[in-house]
Amino acid sequence: MTEFTLPVWIALPAGLLLICGGLLALIGSCGLLRMRSFYARMHPVTMGTTLGMGCILVSSILVTSVLLRRPAIHELVITIFIVITSPVSAITLMRAAITRTGKDGEKRTD
């Protein structure tokens, strides 16, 4: 599939960062599936969106910089975008949940 060959000192940390990012995303979605209430389910998803995304983007920056033979920082755009927009959607969802169910999560209006 691929024709490029990476040097060892860039393939090892890039591979380890990819494994860490994939495992973090998997653990975050497993928490999304296993947690009991909605307020508990808000928490593990953020691990995948911040740390997992960060690990994979650092790996992408390393590999692309080696392949292009110059510092490739255009992946930082998507990092900054996710870092800005993830709390906004989390705040909107949390306010919607509080409005719909109440702070204790017991009484449900839907």
Place this chain on the structure above:
Amino acid sequence: MNTFFQLSAIFAAGCCVTAMMFALIRLFIGPSAQDRVLAVDSFYINGVLVLLILGVRSGSTFYFDLALLMALFGFIGTTALGKFLLRGEVIEP
């Protein structure tokens, strides 16, 4: 060492696809509407991760634009759905 990199990329893509499956299960069994919106949020984030991993593995930069567009429209969709759950309408007069 290049084999290790390819295998780690395949492993990470498999992890992210499994995470997408978990989010899809939560989307179907979610008891309330905000659970489903949260599942959609996690689903598109994991889709962005899969696209980035494919871009790293194949060494091309075209996947990056797709990932950026996916993140942009996913954020718009999540915010619109959350605003709809919050107020009952998306664009307030």
